[in-house]
Amino acid sequence: MTDRIDTNFLTQCFGLTGRTAIVTGAGSGLGRQAAKTLAAAGAEVALLGRREQQLKETEAEILGAGGHARCFPVDVTDQTALDAVLDRIQQDMAPLWALINNAGTGGRSPLAEVSAAAVDRILGLNTKAALFVATAFARRLTAARSPGRIVNICSLAAQSHPAGLGIYGASKAALEHLTRTMAHEWAALGINVNAINPGFIETDINRAMLQTSAGKMMVERLPRKRVGTPDALDGAVLLLASPASAFITGSTLIVDDAQRFGVA
Structure with missing residues (x-):
């Protein structure tokens, strides 16, 4: 007689019921999709971002599908405002568990022409703010003596060198490096920290560029001659944000449809 299969296995590994997941940049694109994915797994999702109307649209989609979500409009580069929002989330929602550190910005420019303002803007959000969102979250987990998960959304540009994306790539490469240091420093606290490097995923940040002649030529050079949609990251996000990633x-995790083999 063989042992019966544990039908609760998937729920035990990937279920997030009774836990809060925070998603930054949750108003559109990868952030909105990540929020929907985590809500579908049972999480109470705290939606963070600057654009309140777009956050409300994400919230409505999740609530309409039977999930749980709340909007917290905030500029994550403002550490004082961020701390106040995290305090409210702790008071009003389920215990903190996961952070999807997704808020970011793009920008294309040859290095010889890039402005100081652009460097400050890109590094300020993609690297500096991401660092302080993660540390603020980790401090709260540590104070509560709770384990958790942090997923930093980086980019294929962190490991490649596409022309015009030097500052963006540097900002994401720095965040990828910080991911490893966070993992090292917080391992003994039960906080797992990982990164996802998406390839070209069509979002608000790059949609206009992908419609240009240069963008279309770039897509033609990719091995599968296509870019992704935000749901391409669903499996990676759920894995790294769930109990299933206990040993990771x-x-x-590179999620790029082999695009790195066609990007210069």
Whole structure:
């Protein structure tokens, strides 16, 4: 007589019921999709971002599908405002568990022409703010003596060198490096920290560029001659944000449809 299969296996590994997941940049694109994915797994999702109307649209989609979500409009580069929002989330929602550190910005420019303002803007949000969102979250987990998950959304540009994306790539490469240091420093606290490097996923940040002649030529050079949609990251996000990733920390998961083999 064989042992019966544990039908609760998937729920035990990937279920997030009774836990809060925070998603930054949750108003559109990868952030909105990540929020929907985590809500579908049972999480109470805290939606963070600057654009309140778009956050409300994400919230409505999740509530309409039977999930749980709340909007917290905030500029994550403002550490004082961020701390106040995290305090409200702790008071009003389920215990903190996961952070999807997704808020980011793009920008294309040859290095010889890039402005100081652009460097400050890109590094300020993609690297500096991401660092302080993660540390603020980790401090709260540590104070509560709770384990958790942090998923930093980086980019294929962190490991490649596409022309015009030097500052963006540098900002994401720095965040990928910080991911490993976070994982090292917080391992003993039960906080697992990993990164996802998406390839070209069509979002608000790059949609206009992909419609240009240069963008279309770039897509033609990719091995499968296509870019992704935000749901391409669903599996990676759920894995790294769930209990299933108990033995995974300090890793970078590349989700790029083999695009790195066609990007210069």
